[in-house]
Amino acid sequence: MTATNPDSHSGLETGSGLTSPVEAIRDEILKRRRFLITSHARPDGDSIGSQLAMAFALDALGKEVRIVNADAAPDHYQDFPGMDRIEIATRVERPDVDAVIVMECSELGRTGVAGLEHQFLVNIDHHAGNQMYGAVNWHDEASAACGEMVFDVIQALGVELTEEIATHIYLAILTDTGSFHHSNITPRTFDICRQCVEAGVTPAVMARRVFDSNSFGKLKLIGALLDDMELADEGRLAVLHLDDDMLAATGSTNNDTEGLINLPLTAREIQAVVFFKVTQTGEVRVSMRSKYDVDVRKVASEFDGGGHKNAAGFTVSGPLEAVQAGIVQRLVGAIAAGLQARP
Ligand code: 5GP
Numbered sequence: 001m002t003a004t005n006p007d008s009h010s011g012l013e014t015g016s017g018l019t020s021p022v023e024a025i026r027d028e029i030l031k032r033r034r035f036l037i038t039s040h041a042r043p044d045g046d047s048i049g050s051q052l053a054m055a056f057a058l059d060a061l062g063k064e065v066r067i068v069n070a071d072a073a074p075d076h077y078q079d080f081p082g083m084d085r086i087e088i089a090t091r092v093e094r095p096d097v098d099a100v101i102v103m104e105c106s107e108l109g110r111t112g113v114a115g116l117e118h119q120f121l122v123n124i125d126h127h128a129g130n131q132m133y134g135a136v137n138w139h140d141e142a143s144a145a146c147g148e149m150v151f152d153v154i155q156a157l158g159v160e161l162t163e164e165i166a167t168h169i170y171l172a173i174l175t176d177t178g179s180f181h182h183s184n185i186t187p188r189t190f191d192i193c194r195q196c197v198e199a200g201v202t203p204a205v206m207a208r209r210v211f212d213s214n215s216f217g218k219l220k221l222i223g224a225l226l227d228d229m230e231l232a233d234e235g236r237l238a239v240l241h242l243d244d245d246m247l248a249a250t251g252s253t254n255n256d257t258e259g260l261i262n263l264p265l266t267a268r269e270i271q272a273v274v275f276f277k278v279t280q281t282g283e284v285r286v287s288m289r290s291k292y293d294v295d296v297r298k299v300a301s302e303f304d305g306g307g308h309k310n311a312a313g314f315t316v317s318g319p320l321e322a323v324q325a326g327i328v329q330r331l332v333g334a335i336a337a338g339l340q341a342r343p
């Protein structure tokens, strides 16, 4: 397996010539002692897995590590190793560290953590449109999960793939590929997963922990959401709505909403899903998922959001009635373009 992808944004000039981003990150980590690790607000499995795998690797090198996230992770991640190490804060006063490792963030602002601006930033990300805001940057859109990139960094550091580290790398990949559904999966994805399994990860246990840990409230919420689902574009687009009343009526919480957006995609005809969540402040949080070549990131980028071809999102000021039609119209266009591209 090659450590770096040739398509990655490459290289930093060093005294000895051109260094790959993964080598540059290794070198900067090895010469520093105290680290702060962060990732995007509302963390998902990839951000949790990438951060904790990196934290355990830095532990193995005898480094000091803090992890700071703006929001707590969903409940079903709380039993994973090291979760108690994550501090929840939206500002860090005088971090007093030698470097901040930012993962999964196309811009520093995606962290939702203020106070990191003037630190030595190491930027590791696989989202399109990364702003290259770090002192060292590794941006590889070809990686199916940021966890794949962290795997390469850990290997470059010469740290053994322990069961704890492997658990978090596998968690990152399992969740960010939509349980091996998205179109950015490569042989490398499986090669890394194979090594994780050899290091002690049990795929069945991971799948049950991540996907089969629903509360009863969540099951009821699934029923209510699907009951309320609207179809557009002759059944090719599913439109879901969620608000706090629905959570209350089904006995569920915001914590129970992860993954719900994927449900309509299990219908053969449906090519894309848009999920509208009206927040307490009246803003509308928009999440989108798609199959094959239907590019929802393009739609997100028109609204200052981002993500990947098959999973993207953004936030707009409401009201919902004013924005929904325009978003649906753009998605119908994305579906037409994606279907045309399909062989
Ligand atoms: P989700 O729908 O699960 O919130 O996000 C799907 C993907 O889109 C994730 O990779 C996430 O990082 C990205 N994403 C979601 N919302 C935003 C946003 O507002 N801005 C950017 N840049 N990316 C987003």
Ligand code: MN
Pocket: 046, 047, 104, 126, 145, 146, 176
């Ligand atoms: Mn990711």
